[in-house]
Amino acid sequence: MTQALTIRGLKKTYPNGFEALKGIDLSVEQGDFFGLLGPNGAGKSTTLNIITSLVRKSSGQVKVFEYDIDEDFSNAKKNLGVVPQEFNFNQFDKVFDVVATQAGFYGIPRNIVVERTEKYLKKLGLWDKRDTNSRMLSGGMKRRLMIARALVHEPKILILDEPTAGVDIELRRSMWEFLREINASGTTIILTTHYLEEAESLCRNLAIIDQGRIVQDSSTKDLLRQLNTETFIFDVEGNVPAAFKIAGFDTERLDEHSFEVRVNSGQHINEAFDRLSEQGIKVTSMRNKANRLEELFVSLVAKNNAEETP
């Protein structure tokens, strides 16, 4: 399988002495939908900014396909499309110009630029706004505009830094669909996100970075298999008794109509249902207390923090 991105021993120390990356290794295969997760300040944006040349690495190697950024950054950049976290286009430019100008920076001839700008503005639902000043767009539209701009030179890798931050649920879901479509057409996608539901839903492979180190790097499925405990909330018909327990399970009464149950790996949830039936309790609904990935993420970061603290 072709490697779209290869990172080896990447380190970054800022001039103030802060060690943002402490030697990370990552590989992303061509066609992958890859998520880079981590708490604030973990090193996610530093990693992406080194790949895209906005931050200079202290040491290590970064390759975009066969192009080492130290030797042929020009060809490496041609393969990258970047959607940053903050709006960074000229807000006084018209929507069409924002996208078309970016294509010009990649040396794309004007006739192709016009064609592609129309194509991506239509795909992102912005064609009707092509003559609007970009500052007049809503937050969600601005985010879509940045995606159109990143795609106009048709990169093989699309990098998105928190693409759905501050976007409403409906728009977020439609952006997920669009990103899945782009990925299905062969574009490798690398994203950072704080929404773990987003990562679980979209990404085939995930890396978790914390304090400048990769603490987990595997497929989403394998990662979720490591989850030792899942917590479910049950809503029931009638009252939950004050001293309510399910034998064999860690149970906690939340209020008179609900309780939570922690299910350890190896336990089966239908055993809990059996116990509930024996007690004559009828379940009306059941849901995860937190996103599964979130539980794992919190435990991995907590573990790393414990190891880092002397």
Next chain:
Amino acid sequence: MNPQEIWIALSTIVRKEVRRFTRIWVQTLIPPAITMALYFVIFGSLIGSRIGQMGGFDYMSYIVPGLIMMSVITNSYSNVVSSFFSAKFQHQIEELLVSPTPNWVILVGYLIGGMCRGLMVGMVVTALSLFFTKLHIAHLGITLAIILLTSLLFSLGGFINAIFARSFDDISIVPTFVLTPLTYLGGVFYSIQLLPEFWQNVSMANPILYMVNSFRYGILGVSDINVGFAFAMILVFVVALFMFALYLLKHSKGLRT
């Protein structure tokens, strides 16, 4: 990037820059025209008629080349410094930095943008001056060469200022405290022959004096300085500042941390 791609990237930057200052033409093209028209009326017509001749020409004809040069200098400089600093401040420069456009193309694109504004304002001021005096160009080649080189040099100055600037205050310090005094003391309104010898020698250290006088030589055929030396000096400055600007683009922590 191949040569065709480089050409497209360069013309895109230039188009973007020209679009920027023409979109806000009321702020960029009209104010220098009004200021220079006032100079022509007050210094040229009203006061100039009492001054008499300078350097063998009536005062209005004498100050026109200096005023054209002054508008070219300030507008070339301010276009690049404000455009590049704004792009840096609002992170729009990242659009260019993440693209494969080479640093020298980014630099040349911004310089051409600055020169376009400087020369456009220069043309407007020249056209205005025709309402007040007749212009006979003595040496067309020298006139064009000096105006292009000066515009290029001050566009470079604006670019370097923008890279170092951390706030909007920083982009007004050099124009206010360095450029304006040097321009006014650079022989725009007078011949340095009028000054005592000591101040004549001090004036010779002002690089703008060489540009104003070379341009005046191109138009009127008179100069306080050696025009050949002026060309050599401007060329050395252009090459040195170009290399320095390229170095800053590659290494400046203000652009890439």
